Amino acid sequence: MSASREDGRVSASLEDGRVSGLLDRPRAGGPAPATPLLAVEDLAAWYGHSHILQGLSLEVRPDEIVTLVGRNGAGKTTTLKTIMGLVAKRAGRVTFAGADILHRPPHERFHRGLAYVPEERRIVPGLTVEENLRLGILAARGARATRRDEARRIEAIAETFPRLKQRLKQEAITMSGGEQQMLAIARALMAEPVMVLLDEPSEGIMPILVEEMFEQFVAMKRAGTTILLVEQNVELALDVSDRVYIVDGGSVVYHAPAAELRADPEIQARYCAV
Amino acid sequence: MSDLTIGGFPLDLLGLQLVTGVALGAIYVLVGIGLSLIFGLMNVVNFAHGAFFMVGAYVGVFLYGYTGSFWLSLVAAPLAMGLLGLAVERVLVRPLYGRGIDDPLLLTFGLSYVMVEGVRIAFGLTGLPFGAPPELRGAVDIGIGYFPLYRLFLIAFSMAVVGALWLFIERTAFGLVIRAGARDPQIVQVLGIEISKVWLAIFGLGCALAGLAGILAAPLQGVTPEMGIPVLAEAFVVTVVGGMGSLAGAVLAGLIVGIVVAMTSLVAPDMTKMAIFALMALVLLVRPRGLLGRAGALG
Ligand SMILES: Nc1ncnc2c1ncn2[C@@H]1O[C@H](COP(=O)(O)OP(=O)(O)OP(=O)(O)O)[C@@H](O)[C@H]1O
Ligand SMILES: [Mg+2]
Numbered sequence: 128m129s130a131s132r133e134d135g136r137v138s139a140s141l142e143d144g145r146v147s148g149l150l151d152r153p154r155a156g157g158p159a160p161a162t163p164l165l166a167v168e169d170l171a172a173w174y175g176h177s178h179i180l181q182g183l184s185l186e187v188r189p190d191e192i193v194t195l196v197g198r199n200g201a202g203k204t205t206t207l208k209t210i211m212g213l214v215a216k217r218a219g220r221v222t223f224a225g226a227d228i229l230h231r232p233p234h235e236r237f238h239r240g241l242a243y244v245p246e247e248r249r250i251v252p253g254l255t256v257e258e259n260l261r262l263g264i265l266a267a268r269g270a271r272a273t274r275r276d277e278a279r280r281i282e283a284i285a286e287t288f289p290r291l292k293q294r295l296k297q298e299a300i301t302m303s304g305g306e307q308q309m310l311a312i313a314r315a316l317m318a319e320p321v322m323v324l325l326d327e328p329s330e331g332i333m334p335i336l337v338e339e340m341f342e343q344f345v346a347m348k349r350a351g352t353t354i355l356l357v358e359q360n361v362e363l364a365l366d367v368s369d370r371v372y373i374v375d376g377g378s379v380v381y382h383a384p385a386a387e388l389r390a391d392p393e394i395q396a397r398y399c400a401v
Numbered sequence: 402m403s404d405l406t407i408g409g410f411p412l413d414l415l416g417l418q419l420v421t422g423v424a425l426g427a428i429y430v431l432v433g434i435g436l437s438l439i440f441g442l443m444n445v446v447n448f449a450h451g452a453f454f455m456v457g458a459y460v461g462v463f464l465y466g467y468t469g470s471f472w473l474s475l476v477a478a479p480l481a482m483g484l485l486g487l488a489v490e491r492v493l494v495r496p497l498y499g500r501g502i503d504d505p506l507l508l509t510f511g512l513s514y515v516m517v518e519g520v521r522i523a524f525g526l527t528g529l530p531f532g533a534p535p536e537l538r539g540a541v542d543i544g545i546g547y548f549p550l551y552r553l554f555l556i557a558f559s560m561a562v563v564g565a566l567w568l569f570i571e572r573t574a575f576g577l578v579i580r581a582g583a584r585d586p587q588i589v590q591v592l593g594i595e596i597s598k599v600w601l602a603i604f605g606l607g608c609a610l611a612g613l614a615g616i617l618a619a620p621l622q623g624v625t626p627e628m629g630i631p632v633l634a635e636a637f638v639v640t641v642v643g644g645m646g647s648l649a650g651a652v653l654a655g656l657i658v659g660i661v662v663a664m665t666s667l668v669a670p671d672m673t674k675m676a677i678f679a680l681m682a683l684v685l686l687v688r689p690r691g692l693l694g695r696a697g698a699l700g
Contacts, residue, residue, distance in 0.1 A: 211591060215499075237593030249588040251581045262581050265574050266593025318593065 163222075164189045164322055164353050165210070165241075170219035172209040179205045181377040182219070187322070192344060192354045194364040194385070196399050197374035203357040204246050206374065207324045210355075211243045212236055224321065237266060240321030244328060246357075248311040250299045257295040259310055260284060263317030284313045287343070305332040312340075322353040329360050341367050361399045365389045373398045410667065416545040418663050424552040424621075426659020427559035431614035432632055433639030433651040434566065435607030441583045441646025443600045444502055445494060449509040450611050450636060451629030452516035457482040457612025458619040458628060459520055462531045471534035478616035479609040486608025490601050498597075513629070520626045528625030537620075551620055559617065562610075563652055570648060579603065583646055631674075635662070638677050642684045644694025653692055 163186035172180040180202050187193045195203045208214050210221055212233040221229040228236055251259055260281050285292035288309045294302060299310055308328060315323055325344075329337040337360065344354055345367050358364035365371065365385045373381040373388075375398055381388075388394060405412040432454055439447050460481045461474035468474075489512065497504040532538070533551035540547035570576035582589045582599050590596050615629070622628065639658050643650030658677050665676040684692060 213587060213591070232595070233587075233590040234593050234595045237591060243591050245588070245591075249585055251584050251588060253580060253584055254577070258577055258580075261574075262577060262589070262592055265578065314592070 162189075163187060164191075164224060165355065166220070166222040167206075167210065168220040168222075170206070170209060170221065171217065172205055172214045173216040174205075174214070179377050180209060180217075180219075183374065183378045185372050185379055185382070187353055187355050189353055190348060190351060191369045192348050192356060192367055194356045194358050194368040194371045195374050196358060196361050196364065196371060198398065201374045202377040203374050204326055205377075207243065207326050207355070207357060208245075210324060211241070234266065237318070237320075242315040242318070242320035242323045244311045244315045244323065244325045246326040246330070248307050250302075250307045250310055252298075252300040254299055255296050256291055256299045256302070256310055257281060259299045259314050260291075260295075260317055263314035267318040280317050280319075284317060288313050305336055308332055309340075312343075316347075316352075320352065322355065323347070324355045326357045327359060328356070329358060329363070337363065361395060408668070413545045415664075415667075417543075417548060418667050419660060420543065420548055420556075421552065422660030422663030423656060424555050424659070425662055426656035427556050428614050428618045428621075428632070428655075429635050429639050429658050430563060430652050430655030431559055431610050431617070432636040433643065433655050434563070434648060435610035436636050437640040437643065437646055437648070437651045438579075438603055439607040440640065442579065442586075442603050443494075443498075445505040445509070445604075446502065447509050447604075447607065448506055448633070449489070449513040449516060450607070451631075451633030452513040453482045453486065453608045453611035453629070454615040454618070454632050455624070455626065455629035456485070456516055456520060457615030458624045459524060459529075459615075460612065461616030462529055462619055462624050463524075465531070465534075471537070474616050475613070479613035482612025482615070483605045483609030487601060487605040489608070490604035494604065495597065495601075498600075513633075517626050517629070524626070526626065528623055528628075530623045531619045533620040555617055555621075562613065563648075566610075567648060575602075634674070635677060638681045640691075641681055642691055644691030647691065647693040650691055650693030 165187040167183060167185050170180050170183045171178070183202070183206060185193070185195075185206075195206060197203055205214060209217050212228070212231060212235075217229060219229065220227060223236065223239055223241055226239065228239065228241075251262065254262070261277060264277050264280055281295075285295065290306055291310055291313055294306065299307065302310065308331070312323075312325070312328060328340060332340065341363055344356070348354060348367075356364060356368065365388060368385040371383060371385050371388045372379050373394070380398065381394060383391075407415060432450065435453075436447060436450050439445055439450075457478040461478035464477050465471055465474045493508055493512065494505050497508060533549070537551045537554050539550050541550050541553065542548075543553070570579055578589060578594055578599055582594070582596060586596050589599070614632075615624075618628070618632070635658055639651055639654045641654075642658065643652070643654030658680065661676050661680055662673045665673045688694070
């Protein structure tokens with residue numbers, strides 16, 4: 128194992144019995160499970176003069192699936208974007224793997240192991256499926272991955288997403304919406320992130336595939352990837368999540384273990400508009 | 402020599418003028434690609450691009466005076482302009498990102514004046530004569546008549562550079578980042594790439610291409626402090642006609658513009674400018690995005 132660690136932490140991949148990833152890098156899994164991997168405190172964000180996030184706090188512990196739910200316009204997407212550093216004006220604290228990252232640029236978050244699947248998928252036009260996948264691991268090359276890793280990762284990902292496998296040479300933007308969503312997720316997984324932020328991955332995908340996708344999330348969680356999910360499909364989200372936050376008007380109005388919210392249809396009806 | 406004529410011009414003459422147009426076009430292609438790359442990725446209209454062309458030519462000619470090696474000039478001119486471009490991006494252009502398209506445009510516009518005046522002060526107002534190096538002088542028979550060897554070299558060399566650039570953009574990892582960054586700079590950042598470094602490199606590359614075009618053009622006309630001004634206009638036409646951000650478009654449009662200039666100057670030398678702007682207007686009417694705009698992207 129290499130001795131250099133971005134954050135001084137020793138790789139947990141052997142200690143906790145997980146299968147070590149292809150890429151030699153720090154994994155989630157601090158000393159005590161209570162230590163959050165991601166801690167968001169009093170987060171504020173603005174688009175121009177509109178003050179969107181107004182003191183939002185949440186935390187995600189290693190190997191958890193945490194879901195954000197809430198009405199349209201509640202600020203869920205803005206929360207993920209701000210965590211990823213994509214909203215220009217922001218304040219508060221975002222701590223990831225022990226480092227304060229609020230004012231760090233997005234690319235640095237990637238190198239710390241944070242991945243993001245945007246609501247609009249953002250498949251790059253003009254590139255093939257394979258090129259979009261390569262883009263997901265290029266920046267890790269040299270530092271964490273080699274050219275060989277790149278090929279192996281594409282192969283591994285293609286096994287996980289057979290629909291992509293048949294379309295590696297196709298221009299990605301010509302794929303169906305659902306296939307593009309899979310590509311967006313696959314691309315985010317290429318560099319084996321510690322944690323993934325997923326914004327409405329089930330949007331526009333047929334139910335049977337959504338279920339498959341959520342099984343995939345559970346498998347990812349087992350393999351040691353922490354997930355922060357934004358999801359309108361509350362029922363399904365509750366099935367796979369450990370904990371849930373309800374966002375309304377730019378801050379958290381409720382949070383509880385998933386089981387608790389499942390048992391509380393009144394709260395669900397009030398905030399989730401299902 | 403055949404006796405066929407079109408509009409009073411012998412066919413052979415027209416043929417030779419066509420090849421001259423391709424040679425001119427090769428210069429426009431090199432200048433236009435840089436302009437197009439910089440705009441396509443960074444949304445910066447580099448008004449100093451013609452000045453980089455001109456200073457590149459001066460650097461090359463000056464160096465040739467010392468070393469007597471045109472080949473050295475051919476390496477040094479783009480290198481020097483690439484380095485200057487890096488410095489300009491890092492120090493002057495970078496602070497203006499996120500402030501719309503006007504600010505960098507005005508900045509580079511001002512910079513072009515500084516560069517032109519700087520050269521006037523350093524090398525005088527009149528310019529320097531410069532001919533093709535001895536090994537590239539003379540003419541060769543290309544079937545329809547004798548054609549200057551240097552212009553053939555110019556065509557071949559430029560096409561080789563464009564080919565290498567194409568391979569670089571299509572086949573390398575950095576090229577992939579360039580293509581993706583032109584379409585969606587944000588997602589490129591999310592995937593761990595420091596986009597400001599990409600922009601820096603692209604600005605340097607674009608300026609290096611301008612410098613290379615400058616030294617390549619020098620033997621055609623000598624060098625003057627103002628030589629970049631018409632070239633800038635023509636390069637803008639090339640990027641608009643070809644489609645902003647399209648490499649293939651820049652190549653196609655550069656050749657077309659070169660040929661239009663060469664043909665017009667045969668009939669009405671004063672009207673070349675008008676002809677290319679008429680061409681641009683025509684293309685914009687029919688295809689507002691340019692011939693290969695966006696459809697082919699940077700491919
Ligand atoms: N780029 C923007 N400029 C200005 N306002 C914005 C921008 N993006 C979002 N907003 C506003 O911020 C608020 C929160 O938007 P956000 O996208 O975070 O909501 P959301 O919870 O993700 O909603 P949905 O469930 O519809 O995806 C909304 O009122 C929206 O209009
Ligand atoms: Mg949203």
